[in-house]
Amino acid sequence: xxxxxxxxxxxxxxxxxxxxxxxxxxxxxxxxxxxxxxxxxxxxxxxxxxxxxxxxxxxxxxxxxxxxxxxxxxxxxx
Numbered sequence: 543x544x545x546x547x548x549x550x551x552x553x554x555x556x557x558x559x560x561x562x563x564x565x566x567x568x569x570x571x572x573x574x575x576x577x578x579x580x581x582x583x584x585x586x587x588x589x590x591x592x593x594x595x596x597x598x599x600x601x602x603x604x605x606x607x608x609x610x611x612x613x614x615x616x617x618x619x620x
Contacts, residue, residue: 546606546607547606547607548602549600549602549606549613550602550606550607552577552600552602552613552615553577553604553613555574555577555615556574556577557574557575557576557577558573558574559573559574560572560573560574561573561574561598561600561615561617563598570619571619571620572598572617572618572619572620573617573618573620574615574616574617575616575617575618576615576616577613577614577615577616578613578614579604579611579612579613579614580611580612580613580614581611581612582609582610582611582612584612586599586601586614586616595618595619596618596619597616597617597618597619598616598617598618598619599614599615599616599617600614600615600617601613601614601615
């Protein structure tokens with residue numbers, strides 16, 4: 543697998559889109575709540591988060607194959 547391209551299409555996802563994880567023979571469904579672009583080294587904002595949310599965060603370099611920025615998607619379990 544060319545790991546540089548694993549998340550190369552994250553930018554195509556937006557609020558309300560579904561992300562499905564396959565784990566232990568189960569489908570776990572998350573729904574995108576936020577997409578942000580970050581400067582290299584910048585942290586993801588924690589505002590509005592609670593400890594009770596089951597959240598998935600996908601982060602990758604942006605643009606694909608480069609190290610200029612980061613793209614981050616937050617998604618919540620449904």
